[in-house]
Amino acid sequence: MPSKYMIHTKTVPNRFKTVSKSGIIAWEEGCLKCAVCVKKMCVYDVYDKRGLDSRHMIESIDNLCMNCYRCVQNCPKELIHKSLNPEFNAMGDSHWSPSIIVRLWSQSQTGKIPVSGAGYPGPFSGPGFDSMWTDMSEIVRPTRDGIHGREYISTAVDLGKTPEHLMFNGSDTLEGNAPSIIDIPLPIILKVPSFGTISANTIKGWAMGARHLGTLIALPIEKVNYALEDMGECLMPLVLSKGTAPGNIPENAKIIEIPWTEGCQGIVEDIKGYFPNLFVSIRIPMAEGMEEKALSLARGGVSIIHLEGNSMSRFMDDTTRNLKDGIRSVHMKLIEENIRDGITLLASGGLAMAEHVAKAIICGADTVFVDFPILIALECRMCRRCIKGLPCPVEIDTASPQWVASRVVNLIGAWHNQLLEVMGAMGIRDARRLRGEVGRAMFFEDMDRTTFESMGKIEEGCKLE
Numbered sequence: 001m002p003s004k005y006m007i008h009t010k011t012v013p014n015r016f017k018t019v020s021k022s023g024i025i026a027w028e029e030g031c032l033k034c035a036v037c038v039k040k041m042c043v044y045d046v047y048d049k050r051g052l053d054s055r056h057m058i059e060s061i062d063n064l065c066m067n068c069y070r071c072v073q074n075c076p077k078e079l080i081h082k083s084l085n086p087e088f089n090a091m092g093d094s095h096w097s098p099s100i101i102v103r104l105w106s107q108s109q110t111g112k113i114p115v116s117g118a119g120y121p122g123p124f125s126g127p128g129f130d131s132m133w134t135d136m137s138e139i140v141r142p143t144r145d146g147i148h149g150r151e152y153i154s155t156a157v158d159l160g161k162t163p164e165h166l167m168f169n170g171s172d173t174l175e176g177n178a179p180s181i182i183d184i185p186l187p188i189i190l191k192v193p194s195f196g197t198i199s200a201n202t203i204k205g206w207a208m209g210a211r212h213l214g215t216l217i218a219l220p221i222e223k224v225n226y227a228l229e230d231m232g233e234c235l236m237p238l239v240l241s242k243g244t245a246p247g248n249i250p251e252n253a254k255i256i257e258i259p260w261t262e263g264c265q266g267i268v269e270d271i272k273g274y275f276p277n278l279f280v281s282i283r284i285p286m287a288e289g290m291e292e293k294a295l296s297l298a299r300g301g302v303s304i305i306h307l308e309g310n311s312m313s314r315f316m317d318d319t320t321r322n323l324k325d326g327i328r329s330v331h332m333k334l335i336e337e338n339i340r341d342g343i344t345l346l347a348s349g350g351l352a353m354a355e356h357v358a359k360a361i362i363c364g365a366d367t368v369f370v371d372f373p374i375l376i377a378l379e380c381r382m383c384r385r386c387i388k389g390l391p392c393p394v395e396i397d398t399a400s401p402q403w404v405a406s407r408v409v410n411l412i413g414a415w416h417n418q419l420l421e422v423m424g425a426m427g428i429r430d431a432r433r434l435r436g437e438v439g440r441a442m443f444f445e446d447m448d449r450t451t452f453e454s455m456g457k458i459e460e461g462c463k464l465e
């Protein structure tokens with residue numbers, strides 16, 4: 001059994017004051033001066049930690065409160081109210097919502113799995129990954145002593161073509177060459193996001209984080225500089241096909257990526273001529289016709305394909321279609337053509353939570369890219385001021401590489417633990433076995449169709465009797 005992969009985390013303080021969801025307004029007028037005030041019973045000691053005098057009217061917007069509403073509900077005179085912070089509501093967008101941003105901040109700061117104080121407040125179902133539920137039937141029989149206990153759950157995955165079978169000779173040694181694959185300990189590759197106030201130090205910090213985690217970081221080749229010289233083995237340069245000259249590729253790099261173009265397989269062969277051991281991933285935009293492109297590449301011997309959705313987890317050419325459906329569609333096409341096991345499928349685009357990693361793998365991806373969460377780990381508010389050339393409110397470019405690396409390690413450490421929790425609850429002990437396990441998940445669209453399709457459609461304007 002391989003040695004146990006663990007990501008050790010420790011609290012890494014924020015550099016700036018975070019934006020909290022709400023504030024507390026407590027009125028003194030009418031106070032009954034209860035012997036045991038609800039403010040004293042806050043399970044998080046928020047009132048004491050604030051250092052404010054609880055006998056007076058308090059208006060406080062900070063991030064100590066966990067929004068459990070216990071004090072609001074229990075004050076006998078209803079003198080305590082919560083007010084929403086407009087700055088909080090203004091963050092991000094419909095996909096990178098304020099609550100997702102705040103949860104990513106917390107995981108990057110503490111390295112811990114976020115715990116909601118008041119149960120699940122969200123809708124029953126929603127678009128994209130929210131219409132998918134994982135089978136948690138094994139939660140009644142969890143691993144003997146927790147996710148880091150004796151029962152090993154492996155999150156390791158392979159990039160490249162695994163052999164259909166192995167041959168051994170009479171002396172029990174492998175015949176032929178050992179399979180050529182890149183082995184990473186978790187199904188996550190970091191990726192430099194498409195915007196952000198990103199400096200050379202930021203990239204160096206992300207690369208240090210990737211190296212610490214044992215994974216890779218994908219980045220445009222022009223961002224590879226001398227500061228990354230000794231980190232070639234954890235870099236995955238994204239190159240433009242035409243600019244792929246041997247001198248551009250960092251020493252020790254194991255893998256590069258080129259975009260799909262007509263005839264890109266010829267370019268892969270040219271690159272292999274210079275670097276026989278280099279893996280080449282081909283990036284296909286998640287759009288109409290991607291299944292045929294993936295199939296043609298797989299048949300042509302390409303071993304790694306990256307399906308790229310947009311930053312909102314949608315198709316590039318159709319924002320009504322979701323990333324999860326694109327991954328499923330390509331995965332199923334390759335299975336139908338009996339070629340799925342000859343290829344590694346990478347997926348990217350708007351993965352914002354740890355559960356999205358597990359769900360993307362269940363839909364058929366082997367490994368995913370994580371991009372904006374590693375920017376949000378650095379306190380990004382997704383305000384997009386940097387796109388307009390305005391200063392970054394949290395000065396991300398001034399953060400030291402060590403701080404950047406520690407925040408990313410914390411974030412991925414928290415995600416890794418959540419992946420272990422999901423796999424443990426599903427009774428799956430190996431991330432490679434999770435791939436395509438749709439039998440262990442439920443999809444709202446499928447259930448809706450099988451339940452209601454036979455009832456026909458309600459036409460617009462029709463009157464129900």
Ligand code: SF4
Nearest residue numbers: 042065066068069071
């Ligand atoms: S809402 Fe809950 S966590 Fe927040 S101050 Fe009141 S009791 Fe404490």
Ligand code: SF4
Nearest residue numbers: 197380381384386392
């Ligand atoms: S906080 Fe705003 S300006 Fe700074 S990197 Fe994030 S989106 Fe860009």
